[in-house]
Amino acid sequence: MMTRVPAPPEPSLGTLVDLVRARHAAQTHVGAYVIALDGAVSVGKSTTAALLAGLLADPPGALVTHVVSTDGFILPNRELAARGLMMRKGFPESYDHGALQAFVASVRDGTPELHVPVYSHEVYDILPQPETFAVPDVLMIEGLHTMRLAGIVDLAVYVDADESDVVRWYTDRFVELAQAGEGFYAQFSSLPSEAIEDVAHEVWRAINAPNLHEHILPNRELADVVLCKGPDHRITAVTVRDASSTRE
Secondary structure, three states: OOOOOOOOOOHHHHHHHHHHHHHHHHOOOOOOEEEEEEEOOOOOHHHHHHHHHHHHOOOOOOOOEEEEEHHHHEOOHHHHHHOOOHHHEOEHHHEOHHHHHHHHHHHHOOOOEEEEOOEEOOOOEEOOOOEEEEOOOEEEEEOOOHHHHOOOOOEEEEEEEOHHHHHHHHHHHHHHHHHHOOHHHHHHOOOOHHHHHHHHHHHHHHHHHHHHHHHHHHHHHHOOEEEEEOOOOOEEEEEEOOOOOOOO
16 A cells, blocks of 8 residues: 655645546546656656645545556566666666556456556566555556556656756665665665765666656657656646546
8 A cells, every 4th residue: 555645735736636536536437547657767756646646545535546656567587688678677668568558458447456566676676476456546657658658548647857856866866775775776885975976877877868868758748747846856837738638
């Protein structure tokens, strides 16, 4: 189950909550209302999804909301290795898009019990046991490349920020995880902080920046809603591009 996160002070996220509640009430398909939430690495997709889920669960009009990550649809390491894609993890070709689309279809069709694969950042691979849960009122799929689902989900949301801020957030998180010796990042724990920052910057330059510019940013135009964040992670603006219609 999702951990409840206190509501943020920004009124703009309340606008998105109102939009989701109105569209959920107007939907005609029998299953969950499905939201795709995309954006750059370290832009705060997971945090935004948790905040939105917490707000939607509040009365009045409380909606049971569940969040899943596209990380679970990354191909297992053995498959990535067989395809020569281990260094492309996180790029579009490293995901099982067919399985993700089939999952969305089952959610919107009202399948009573849902099964979703789980990715572990500790072992850097897919776990053998999937997560199982009952179909909720609202399902949010957050992660990279979810704008590719824009034609089959009910609402597509893009979290945007200046790239210089995203790089800083990514670097700070990389250093924090490395110094904590957690999972994949443990291999860098013995390095001084300056050296860890250098590694983070190189990873961004070689992997995350090309992924962002070639595959993530070009799909921003597919979003129904764009949330813009400032240097302190606060939402500074929200743009609703298609507030009057719903996807069926």
